[in-house]
Amino acid sequence: MIGIVGIAIIFIMVFGGYMAAGGKLGIILKALPFELMMIGGAATGAFVLSNDGSAIKHTLKDIGKVFKGARWKPDDYRDLLCLLFELIRLARQNPVALEEHIENPEGSTIFGKYPKIQGDHAAVELICDTMRSASMNYDDPNQVEEVLEKQLEANLHHAMHSTHALQTVADGLPALGIVAAVLGVIKTMGAIDQPPEILGKMIGGALVGTFLGVFLAYGLVGPFATKLKMVVEEDSHFYKLIREVLVANLHNHPANLCIEVGRQNTPHHIRPSFSALEEALKSVKSDAA
Template sequence: MLVLVGCLVVVSCVLGGFVLSHGHILALWQPYELMIIAGGSFGAFLSANPPKIVKHAVSNAMALLKGPKYRKQDYVDLLELLYDIFGVIRKQGLLGLESHIEDPQSSALFTAYPRLMKEHELIEFITDCLRLMVGGNMNPIELEQLLELELETHQQEAEAPALAVMKAADALPGFGIVAAVLGIVTTMSQLSGNTSTIGEHIAGALVGTFLGILLCYGFVGPLGAAMESRVHEDGRAFECVKVALLASLRGYNPKVSVEFARKTLSPHTRPGFQDLEDHLNGARNGAAA
């Protein structure tokens, strides 16, 4: 929602300042200039990126209107799921997880958290890590290196749409110059005829430069930055899982392992220590009952 608010502020301040300085708002309405800039930039965006990146860029931009992907309750559920997993390890050993990780869709351990089950990439990451722990006979250092490599690859792939949008934003001023040059060409062609409209043509040409810069720094560039910020925020769930599993593999008890994971979360999404403690105790007492 802040994306829309930011766009409204940009439009209000830029156009409001122009009108208050005795500018004529209709002078900025140059649809052909806009077609050159927006159409040219979009065409370059399509040429520069594979269909997968284009599709994800559109879906990620639309997702900004829905707010963050993982909310505070989602992280509470994730920490509780990890706590339950570590409880199984403590009681039955790593081999006790085999039936759960082979088919998480039918596992009571995972299906107890229906919201998380919709996040297929996160669940797959958790189960893949657990498979390595169960059958890989890996020490914490080896597993940490492998998980860091996987997270780096995942992060790069997730950031690709945002970087593509920011590169498209960088091209907008250039297409604004293209539109301005074409406007000057049109103006020069009028010198041999009616010269009363030369001022209008020059103004229209300058609007091209204005639109290219405004779209770059006022709309598309911030949109790409917001998409990148969301990718980093969503990546905390994977980092949370990594830290918790490594802590468990190093021999820490379930509560301490979960606390390690809780510390990786942002302050505004991190559940409080006592709140999480009470939640885990309530879940454990409910299971016992």
């Protein structure tokens, strides 16, 4: 919703200010379809040329995040901590019983309590692979933390591709606007024998290209890339929490302390409160009793 509000403010302030200053939209509206065809078409073609099919699909899908915001909400972080608590406690009480949950998370009763997390392949894979490695005596906390850090960096780099692709388009739009404007000037020069009022409109139409390129770059596509980067970075904290808790577990800290380490390393605005998490963990313990 806030994304739509931002777009509305941009259009109202830019075109409202233009009209308030005495500008007329007629010349812009007349030239807009042709300028948009040249600039938007060239930008789209450059985007397709510089990306493969999967990257294009990924970017188009990620644009929705600009309006939806981060996928993981504070309640999801609380659920993740509860899930990790159950798995850690089970691993210490009955390592054999843990195997059925980490080998088949889709059919696990523990993962099944948290369907949103269960449906995220990256989170489930990170949890299961790390706990499976620990059960195979690959349990050096420093080595595991280094491996997890590299994995998280790789995942973040992949998730950031959409941001880079959009920012590249934004960087090129002003230049494409100049291309459209130059073509408009060439058209005007071909009609140099026309009266001044006609030439004025033609020059004005040519300048719409420059305006449109800059407006799209800094008013829409650039902010889209920035917002998408913020969303991706915020969602990355969800996976970093998994790393913090599981590494703390390898240090053989008590299960409750492992969970608190993860909670404390979560950004404040999405961090579940101590009391809310304590109530959730009590419910988990009572269900297991």
